[in-house]
Amino acid sequence: MAIQSIRLFGDPVLRTPAAPVVDFDKELRKLVKDLTDTMMDAPGAGLAAPQIGVGLRVFTYYVDDRLGHLINPDLDLSADLDEEGEEGCLSFPGLSYPTPRAVRAVAKGVDMHGEPVTLEGTDLMARCFQHETDHLDGILFIDRMDPKQRKLAMKAIREAEWSGLSAPVIRMSPHATGGRAL
Ligand SMILES: [Zn+2]
8 A cells, every 4th residue: 555645725736737648657557556545545536646746647536336547538528517516625625515517528548558548427427537637737626616606615625624734734534525525
């Protein structure tokens, strides 16, 4: 096990677009393992490399008993939206809010060996692909909320016990994200 600390909102790495993976080497395989171990330990439904301080386009997911990873993802989204679905994020411990997302997503990319992968998901799986791919672009779920919701979320974030802690902090999300934080 190689569990890493999860970076919290306020850490600049979460706002930095990640670089495409070009080397499919041992280091990449270790990164996928670290992401998987850290996600499962949290527990979370998804985790993107920037959340453990690595600026590469890699994420892992664990939704509906599907465990996997995707590298250099490219998304194709359905036009129909789920406006009401609750979403959390391991970088915002204990908080979850309705966040509009496409209901279906097709995610294309490669695996850790550089082999092409196409993943299809609906509902939480689709939400996970969108949330994690956003992380790779420095986009956070608060950016996807409607303005009224975002205002409520920002107030809760400012009041959260972890708010303003700039150093990486030991994971601390025993709260009611129901294992759905991403
Ligand atoms: Zn997240």
